[in-house]
Amino acid sequence: MSSIDSTARVEDGAVIGEGTSIGPYCLIGPHVVIGDNCRLVAHVHVTAQTTIGNDCTIYPFVSLGTPPQSLSYRGELTRLRIGQGCTLREQVTMNAGSVAGGGITSVGDRGYFMNCSHVGHDCIVGNDVVFATSATLGGHSEIGDFAFIGGLSAVHQFTRVGSQVMVGGLSGVRSDVIPYALASGHYAALTGLNMVGMKRRKFTRERLAAVRSFYQELFHGPGVFVERLEKVRPSGLTDPAIAEILNFIDAGKNRELCQPIKDGRKSR
Numbered sequence: 001m002s003s004i005d006s007t008a009r010v011e012d013g014a015v016i017g018e019g020t021s022i023g024p025y026c027l028i029g030p031h032v033v034i035g036d037n038c039r040l041v042a043h044v045h046v047t048a049q050t051t052i053g054n055d056c057t058i059y060p061f062v063s064l065g066t067p068p069q070s071l072s073y074r075g076e077l078t079r080l081r082i083g084q085g086c087t088l089r090e091q092v093t094m095n096a097g098s099v100a101g102g103g104i105t106s107v108g109d110r111g112y113f114m115n116c117s118h119v120g121h122d123c124i125v126g127n128d129v130v131f132a133t134s135a136t137l138g139g140h141s142e143i144g145d146f147a148f149i150g151g152l153s154a155v156h157q158f159t160r161v162g163s164q165v166m167v168g169g170l171s172g173v174r175s176d177v178i179p180y181a182l183a184s185g186h187y188a189a190l191t192g193l194n195m196v197g198m199k200r201r202k203f204t205r206e207r208l209a210a211v212r213s214f215y216q217e218l219f220h221g222p223g224v225f226v227e228r229l230e231k232v233r234p235s236g237l238t239d240p241a242i243a244e245i246l247n248f249i250d251a252g253k254n255r256e257l258c259q260p261i262k263d264g265r266k267s268r
Helices: 195-200 205-220 225-237 240-250
Strands: 049-052 063-066 079-082 093-095 104-107 181-184 189-193
Touching (some): 049 063, 063 079, 079 093, 093 104, 189 195, 189 205, 205 240
Parallel strands (some): 049 079, 063 093, 079 104
Antiparallel strands (some): 181 189
8 A cells, every 4th residue: 555644745636556655745746647666755746747657766855747947838737757766866856848849758767866966848868877966957858878967967958968978077068979978078078988887788898899999980080070980880780889879970960969179179
């Protein structure tokens, strides 16, 4: 059976899963669905059409499904979807989607969101991500699986961060970061590959060497970037990670590609 503290307010229409506990002074709106075996510790606010998967733990002063911070918002009922097994620490905020952006903000499974991190409207966040303290996403951002967003970092609206990327703390990300990369800096630039993350994902030495060689040729080889890109395209047939990076580059439409710094400026 679920347990609901006597000081909590759960409005008619809300669905609370089996084994879920709703702690003191929580506010749950009428269109909310919370899965099984979740724990809302205290003072949690959930509104809009928010769906929370099973086995999530949500700490005090978290606010979920509040209206998109968009000047075009006109009070529409939109959605926030959070996957299973997520941990949301104190004062995390996640906004519902906007009609202009498709009406849904989506967060995957097993995410760990440290205190004061924020997911803006219409964002798509993958599985197994980590957001450090005060990591912030602007609206319409896309974050891949196993990404790590460092503390006090901000991702600009409509920016994509690929899978297994590590963004350093205090970074402003305003261009698309390819999968498996490291990015950091006041305005984030590529600083290499996330070799530690790839090793944790069981990449062999051969695969690590292949991806490293591809990266070096693409970003540090002779000639302009477009020429280097065409030259390395056949490498996508040799390794799925390389193919993923190439597909990510080809899919770009809103932001330029994040590049390394060369001689004090971004390479081209």
